[in-house]
Amino acid sequence: MSAARDQLLYALRRVLRPIVRVLIRAGVRFDEFAELARGVYVETAIRDGFGFVGVPTKARVAMVTGVGKHQVDYYIENEGALPAAKPTLAHILVEVLQKWHTEPLYVGPYGIPLELEFDAPKGGRSFRNLVRLVDETVSPGIVLEELLRSGSVIHSGEKYFRAVSRYFMMPEPMSPQQIEYFGVTLTRLANTLEFNMDPKNEVKRLERFVLADRGLPQDVVPLFENYAREKANEFLIDLDNWLTPYASPVAAEGEVRVSTGLNVFLYVDPLPDERPLRSLIRDDQEGFGF
Missing domain, CATH: 1.10.10 (Arc Repressor Mutant, subunit A)
Structure with a gap:
């Protein structure tokens, strides 16, 4: 289990890097992030009930999450303690x-x-x-x-x-719509991966990828992206047309509707940077680095 835990913590480190870049860009400090993470630990333990038999107690939530009982009380008793936002258009x-x-x-x-x-x-x-x-x-x-x-x-x-486009093109960077899309897309991807990792789920959700086994020459990457974009657009339009007959705004009596769809994205891994952090920073006595 130690090797799996090591991989999980390393995976979390990598996953958090792009998220933290966005947070820093938006002016969200670590103390805000840490408080949010603490609240999400409590919320997840209560709503998803990992390892609990029956309704969990506050003491059990505190033990499983490592969050102090008084802080568990705080998130339970204060509905507005965790951030929420109205959906954009x-x-x-x-x-x-x-x-x-x-x-x-x-x-x-x-x-x-x-x-x-x-x-x-x-x-x-x-x-x-x-x-x-x-x-x-x-x-x-x-x-x-x-x-x-x-x-x-x-x-x-x-x-x-x-x-002029079948797809909504996001406006300026860091707009509410773009940040909402960032959150929704990451959540859907993470939920799919977590669902497929859960041994209780025998039938897994669709999760496929294709990659260049030995990488691509840098000047070939734009050619691959153009080709992938063209083929993905054809595929997504075909799926969109398949879904259209089910787009009735009114559900039939007794019908339960589930939000579902398919996301496609192209990735380009950054070049690895293994330099020690010490070599990338200047001492305070050398002057402010703002």
């Missing part, structure tokens, strides 16, 4: 673009999305009515503004708008 924007490319009323010959005016008579084809297909409570004006800002939709003449 990203899922609405994604679905609006999807329906613009698949709904018969909004698609022309060869599956090309039609150009739309913002408003039209009730029941007519318009951007406002397209948004209402997705969510009647959201502001169509705000949705259009976000799609224009991201570049997924452009102006066409004075009154019309054209969809």
